[in-house]
Amino acid sequence: MAEMVKDIVGRCEALFEDLHFDAVKQWKAAVPGRKAIGYMPVYVPREIVHAAGMLPVGIFGGGDQMEVIQGDAYYQSYICRIPRSTLELGLTGRLDCLDGMLFPSICDVIRNLSGMWQILFKDKYVRYVDVPQNYLDSVGGEFYIHEMQVLRDDLGKLAGKPVTDDALRASIAVYNENRRAVQDLYAYRAQKPWQAPTSEVYLVIRAGMVLPPEEHTKLVRDYIAAAELENRPKRDNARVVLTGSFCEQPPLGLIKSIEMSGCYVVDDDFGLVMRWLLDEVPATGDPLLELSKAFLHRSNQQASKYDEKKEDKGKLLVHSVKFYGAEGVIFAAPSFCDPALLERPMLQDVLAKQKIPYTAFKYAENTGQMAPIREQAGTFADSIKLWSAA
Amino acid sequence: MSTPIQMMPSQPSKKPAPKVQKEDAMWLQKEMINANYHELATAHERGKKVSATFVPGNLNELVMCFDFARSLPETNALQNGMRKKSGKMIMDAERDGQSEDVCTYVKADLGMMLGGEIGPTGEKLPTPDLLLLSYTGCFTFMKWFELVRQKYNCETVMLHTPYQGDGKISQSMRDYVVKQLKESVIPTLERVSGVKFDIDRLRQYMKESARAEDDLVKVLQSAKNRPSPIDGYFGAVYYIGPMFTAFRGTPEATQYYDVLRKEIDARVRDKKGPITPEGELTEEKYRLVVEGPPNWTSFRDFWKMFADEGAVVVASTYAKVGGVYDLGFRHDPDHPLESLAEYCLGCYTNMNFPQRIDMICRYIEEYEADGLLINSIKSCNSFSAGQLLMLREVEKRTGKPAAFIESDLVDPRYFSAANIKNRLESYFQMIKQKRSVAGAAVAAH
Numbered sequence: 001m002a003e004m005v006k007d008i009v010g011r012c013e014a015l016f017e018d019l020h021f022d023a024v025k026q027w028k029a030a031v032p033g034r035k036a037i038g039y040m041p042v043y044v045p046r047e048i049v050h051a052a053g054m055l056p057v058g059i060f061g062g063g064d065q066m067e068v069i070q071g072d073a074y075y076q077s078y079i080c081r082i083p084r085s086t087l088e089l090g091l092t093g094r095l096d097c098l099d100g101m102l103f104p105s106i107c108d109v110i111r112n113l114s115g116m117w118q119i120l121f122k123d124k125y126v127r128y129v130d131v132p133q134n135y136l137d138s139v140g141g142e143f144y145i146h147e148m149q150v151l152r153d154d155l156g157k158l159a160g161k162p163v164t165d166d167a168l169r170a171s172i173a174v175y176n177e178n179r180r181a182v183q184d185l186y187a188y189r190a191q192k193p194w195q196a197p198t199s200e201v202y203l204v205i206r207a208g209m210v211l212p213p214e215e216h217t218k219l220v221r222d223y224i225a226a227a228e229l230e231n232r233p234k235r236d237n238a239r240v241v242l243t244g245s246f247c248e249q250p251p252l253g254l255i256k257s258i259e260m261s262g263c264y265v266v267d268d269d270f271g272l273v274m275r276w277l278l279d280e281v282p283a284t285g286d287p288l289l290e291l292s293k294a295f296l297h298r299s300n301q302q303a304s305k306y307d308e309k310k311e312d313k314g315k316l317l318v319h320s321v322k323f324y325g326a327e328g329v330i331f332a333a334p335s336f337c338d339p340a341l342l343e344r345p346m347l348q349d350v351l352a353k354q355k356i357p358y359t360a361f362k363y364a365e366n367t368g369q370m371a372p373i374r375e376q377a378g379t380f381a382d383s384i385k386l387w388s389a390a
Numbered sequence: 391m392s393t394p395i396q397m398m399p400s401q402p403s404k405k406p407a408p409k410v411q412k413e414d415a416m417w418l419q420k421e422m423i424n425a426n427y428h429e430l431a432t433a434h435e436r437g438k439k440v441s442a443t444f445v446p447g448n449l450n451e452l453v454m455c456f457d458f459a460r461s462l463p464e465t466n467a468l469q470n471g472m473r474k475k476s477g478k479m480i481m482d483a484e485r486d487g488q489s490e491d492v493c494t495y496v497k498a499d500l501g502m503m504l505g506g507e508i509g510p511t512g513e514k515l516p517t518p519d520l521l522l523l524s525y526t527g528c529f530t531f532m533k534w535f536e537l538v539r540q541k542y543n544c545e546t547v548m549l550h551t552p553y554q555g556d557g558k559i560s561q562s563m564r565d566y567v568v569k570q571l572k573e574s575v576i577p578t579l580e581r582v583s584g585v586k587f588d589i590d591r592l593r594q595y596m597k598e599s600a601r602a603e604d605d606l607v608k609v610l611q612s613a614k615n616r617p618s619p620i621d622g623y624f625g626a627v628y629y630i631g632p633m634f635t636a637f638r639g640t641p642e643a644t645q646y647y648d649v650l651r652k653e654i655d656a657r658v659r660d661k662k663g664p665i666t667p668e669g670e671l672t673e674e675k676y677r678l679v680v681e682g683p684p685n686w687t688s689f690r691d692f693w694k695m696f697a698d699e700g701a702v703v704v705a706s707t708y709a710k711v712g713g714v715y716d717l718g719f720r721h722d723p724d725h726p727l728e729s730l731a732e733y734c735l736g737c738y739t740n741m742n743f744p745q746r747i748d749m750i751c752r753y754i755e756e757y758e759a760d761g762l763l764i765n766s767i768k769s770c771n772s773f774s775a776g777q778l779l780m781l782r783e784v785e786k787r788t789g790k791p792a793a794f795i796e797s798d799l800v801d802p803r804y805f806s807a808a809n810i811k812n813r814l815e816s817y818f819q820m821i822k823q824k825r826s827v828a829g830a831a832v833a834a835h
Contacts, residue, residue, distance in 0.1 A: 074778045076796065078491070078768045083775065105553070108529045108771040114555055115743025116776045119783060128555025128742070133525060133532070133548055134570050143552065143566035306525075306532055306548055310539050338771060341489040342496065342533035346540050348487065362491075 005200070005226045008219065012203035015210055016252070019066055019089065023210045024097045027055050035158060037125070038095060039102040040086065040110055041247040042304060043276040044129050045148055045291050049102075050213065051171040052155035052163045057098060058209025058273060061085040064251040064366040074116070080336040081364045082248035083113045090121060099158065100125030102151075106247060106304040107339050125158055127151060133306040135296045144292045152288070168287035176281060178213045181220040182274045186267065188224050190324040193264035194234040196227045198242075199256045205271040235262070238381035241326045242268040243317060243347070244333035244340040246302055250363050257370040258330065262381035266324040269302065276300045303339035314350030321356055327384045330377065331360035357384055413665050415650035416628045422646065423469070424511055426460070426636050431513035433459035439583050442518040442538070445712050447526025447551050447734035449575070451595035451639035451721065456583035460636040461518060463534070467498035469510035471686030471800030479505060480801050494769045494801040496534045503541060517542050520582045522575070526551040527711075527739030528772040547578040551734040557745045559735045567731035593723035595639030600720045605647035606633050607715050612654050613704040614757055617674040619657035621664040622757075623703035624693040627684065634712030639721075666697040675700030676821055679753045681707045681746075681780065682765040682773050685797040688805045692797075695811050699818050704757040707750065710738040717749075739772045747783045754788045760821045762792040763814075769799045791824055793817035 015023055028034045036055040039046070046056040062068060062085030070091040071084035089095050101124060103114035114128040130147055132140025156162040185204065189196040204223050208216040242258070246269040258265060277294045301307065301316035321329060329351055333340035344360060351358050359380040361373055412420075433440050441458040443449065445465065453460055470476045479501025480494050486504060488497050502508065502515075509515040523535045523546055532548075539546045549570050552563045576587050609629055613622045620626065629650060637643035657664075663671035667690050678696075680703045685692050696703065713719060714736050722729035738746070750762060762784045766774045781792045795813050798804035 074776065076766055076768075076774060076778070079771065079775055103555075106529075109775040111529070111553055111555075112743055112771075112776040115746075116779050118742070118744055119747070119779065128553060130552045130555060132566070133550035134566075134574065136573065139566065139569045139573055140550070142569070143562060146560075146562040303533070304529070306523075306550075307536060308548070310543060310546075313536065313540065336491045338492055338530055339533065341492050342530065342537065344489070345487040346536060349540060362489075 003222050003226055005223070005230055008223045008226055009200045009203055012207040012219070016063075016203050016206045017065060019062060020094050021057065021097050021210060024055060024057050027212065028097060035099040036097060037100045037102060037155070038098040039129075039273070040082075040104060040106075040113075042104055042106050042272050042302060043131070043299075044102045044104050044273065045151075045295075046213070046273065047168060047171040047175050047281075047287070047291060048148060048152050048155060048163065050174060051167040052152075052159045053167075054099070054155065054159065055212060058271070059086055059089065059095070059101070060206070060209060060249050060271075061365050062088055063249070064253070064368065068366075078336055079109060080248055080334050081366060082334070083109050085365065086113065087116070087120075090117070098124065100127070102127050102129050104129045105131050107337070109338075110247075125154065127154065131295065135308065137293065137296060141289075141292045141296055144295060145288045148288045148291060165287055169283045172281045172287055172290065173283040174213050174217075176283065178208070178217045178220075179274065179277065179280070181217045182208075185220050185224055186275070188227070190266040192227075193237070193239070193266055194232050195230055196224070197259055198265040198268065199252060199259060200227070202252065202255055202268075202270055205274060208274055209271065236385070237262050237264040238328060238384040239264050239266045239324070239326045240328050240330050240381075241266060241317065241320050241324065242330045242332055244331045244337070244344065245270055246272045246340070247337060248334035248365050250332060251365060251367055253370055254332075254363055254367060254373060257374040258377045261374045261378035263330070263377055265330075266326050267320045272300060272302065303343035314347045317347055318350060318354055318356070327357070328380060329356060329358040330380065331358060333360075333362055335362045335364050357387065412628075412667075413650075413653055415646060415653055418646055418649060419628050419631050422632055422637060422642060423465075423635075427509050427511040427513060427515075430459050430461050430515055431509065434516050439519040440516045441520045441522050442535075443522040444524050444526070444528070444531050445634050446528065446737040446739060447524040447549070448634070448638075448712065449522065449524060449549070449730055449734075450636060451592055451599055452571070452575070452730060453522065453579065454595055454639055455587060455591045456579045456585045458520070458579075458583060459516075461515065462635050463499045463538075464495050465635050466502065466510060466515070467495040467800050468686045470498055470502060472689055473510055474687065474802070475510070476501075476687060476800035477802045492769075493530045493534070494799050496530060496537065498800045499534070500537060500541075503538075518544050520544065520578070521546040522579075523548045524551070524734065525549060526734045527553075527737050528770075530772070545578065545582055547575055549575050549734070551740060554735065554740055554742050554745065557742045559732065563735055564728060564731045567734055568727045571727050571730060589726060592726045596721040596723040596726055596729065598641060598644050599639045600723070602633060602638065602644045602647040603713075603715045603720050605651040606630070608651050609647070609654050610705070610709060610716055612658055613702075615658050616758070617661065617663040617671075618677065618702045618704050619654050619662055619664060621666065621693070621696075621703050622709060623680045623684065623706035624666070624689070624696070625664050626703075626706060626709040630709050630712060664702060666693060668694060668697055671697055671700065671702060673700050674702050676818055677702055677704045677757065677759045678761060678763050679703070679705045679750055679757065679759045680763050680765060681750060681777065683708045683711070683767050683770060683799060684765065685767075685805050686800050687802040688807060691807060692805075692810070695807075695814050699814065701814075701818065704759055705753040707738055707746065710749075712737065714738060714741075743776055743780070747780055747787075750780070750784050751787050754784070754790055759790065760825075761790040761817075762788075763817065764792065764794045766794060766796045767799055768796065768804050769801065791817070791820050793820070
């Protein structure tokens with residue numbers, strides 16, 4: 001019998017709320033010697049971790065349910081919340097199940113956190129994952145391949161056996177499947193946002209941060225099938241793209257508030273690691289070369305990535321608005337998030353030229369007051385509807 | 391060798407202008423900076439192209455090979471900060487859509503653009519013909535030039551410097567930077583300037599750089615003397631100015647550092663303390679290492695808080711933000727591009743956290759400092775994120791007390807003189823107490 005939406009979403013919510021990462025512990029316990037490697041937003045080539053026989057685990061901060069005590073002692077008030085809650089997770093032993101942590105190149109705060117982790121967790125593998133801002137295969141590509149090779153060698157040592165090309169190709173195929181499923185989920189939500197609300201889609205995506213990709217792919221497929229069987233009312237909501245939430249995540253309540261205020265979120269940048277590469281990575285040939293080409297030429301556009309030309313700025317956002325039939329854009333960025341907040345005026349400029357309406361607010365992962373956001377998003381939705389009617 | 395001179399007030403005031411003392415080299419440096427602003431202001435009418443680039447990882451020798459006039463937006467922002475002009479610029483940028491949370495250097499620069507691009511000296515600065523985005527040690531640089539490009543629509547070329555995440559510079563990192571220089575940066579500089587690249591010209595500039603770098607290191611390391619003849623933070627701002635900006639590689643810079651070194655050598659011989667804006671510091675009571683950039687909007691008041699207490703900064707990490715010459719790096723004319731790569735990769739904020747902590751601990755030992763003071767800057771995550779761990783680690787490893795104050799680069803709203811003064815006074819008390827406890831322990835044995 002097919003699973004019901006509430007069962008699937010219930011499972012995802014339990015995974016989301018479990019800040020002790022029991023799913024990871026269970027996965028490790030199932031086969032002695034298994035290892036898990038954490039990674040932070042936005043993107044790491046998870047295929048390499050998977051090919052080493054390890055579980056890649058997305059660490060997206062502590063959310064709004066965890067009290068941050070020790071983590072706060074390491075940061076000034078003007079630093080965003082995700083590094084402090086991530087440290088809290090580490091310092092309270094919740095991340096002991098991880099054998100290593102990867103810190104992607106996204107901003108100076110996460111960059112510095114990689115060094116802090118080296119100092120505070122000396123027994124763990126720690127790597128800063130640099131990615132090229134030069135997109136020539138012979139320049140940025142070669143550098144990136146070397147970076148990936150170092151990671152591959154390190155994880156091979158940790159695993160006790162080298163990571164072979166065949167294993168990498170197999171992992172690329174696994175993640176291609178996962179990417180396809182996630183793309184299908186996003187396409188389905190855009191088509192029928194009343195059937196697949198973002199508060200559910202988000203949880204389904206977040207489940208992929210702790211589940212093996214094969215299992216997550218099945219879960220995504222099951223969710224789409226189950227959602228289609230639901231009989232949910234279609235509302236006259238405004239269709240919006242939500243952007244700026246690619247690192248520190250908003251509380252689930254905030255996503256629900258946006259929806260309750262009269263918005264259908266038809267695209268977002270939550271859990272972007274799953275949609276960073278825009279299409280299939282060839283599972284034949286040189287695997288690192290293919291991963292590099294995908295990163296350089298067919299990857300997402302986001303604030304931590306350099307836009308080579310002025311005219312490229314906001315291209316993907318505008319495409320997303322048009323492709324998903326959105327009527328406006330909500331800029332939802334974490335407080336003190338340099339990449340998102342510096343990017344925002346440029347994107348707003350692009351949207352203004354395209355006559356795409358937008359609104360903007362900031363949040364923290366533990367934001368508790370939803371009324372102002374609900375009011376702002378509601379007013380935005382109303383104004384869109386009024387303009388449309390005009 | 392120092393002359394009391396009337397400081398020009400930046401804004402009309404009925405109060406008499408305060409007297410300020412500076413070393414001769416400081417005045418020379420000020421002349422150089424003002425001359426460069428004039429060069430910039432008149433560049434286009436003289437048929438010269440204008441480049442803009444950032445301080446850490448700046449490729450001044452290379453850019454000079456293409457006859458560019460050279461602008462450094464951080465320097466513009468800090469000069470505007472020191473002249474009390476940045477507050478309005480920041481608020482203008484915020485009114486124009488910039489977040490209150492982000493870097494105030496960026497907002498001061500954007501605010502200056504909104505105000506008609508009037509530079510710190512009052513002359514109108516030109517629109518750059520090229521933005522050389524040297525992405526070294528600071529993520530915000532990338533967004534900054536994207537924002538400027540959005541406004542000016544000028545050509546931008548990226549030089550991505552990978553971060554020393556493992557605490558070392560690998561061959562792959564060097565190769566990556568050199569390839570970018572060869573395949574992206576130099577061809578763009580040639581195209582925009584219309585000047586063909588001449589590697590021998592680059593070598594010549596680099597020879598000048600290396601000579602000046604030798605002198606700069608001698609000056610900075612003179613602070614190992616007791617008393618220190620320099621202040622390695624506030625005073626060092628003047629000493630690093632030409633080296634970190636548009637002058638490295640020029641004969642003028644070499645001459646400046648020659649003058650400066652001789653001046654400092656004489657101070658060492660005469661056992662003199664540093665020149666502060668209030669005069670020579672005659673009694674050195676505390677020797678400190680400082681981490682983090684200074685506040686620019688109240689620079690003089692900030693310095694005075696130290697000088698009044700007899701506190702001298704003997705070494706600072708900020709003085710290494712444009713190159714870690716004291717760790718041995720020199721521009722190498724025999725390997726020009728590789729050397730430029732090494733320079734970019736080695737800048738202080740491109741070093742990982744364990745490296746930065748090692749450096750501070752070493753400074754405390756080598757300069758016989760009483761402790762570490764961190765000036766945590768709201769605007770600058772590259773410096774600031776994680777500094778509280780730095781404080782703990784340094785205390786743990788050196789046994790020396792550390793203290794923490796907060797301010798901002800160029801936003802006057804984030805400089806609370808009373809708070810900072812209180813904290814400094816408490817810190818100096820703590821050092822004194824530690825000394826007396828240590829002294830009592832020695833006496834007891």
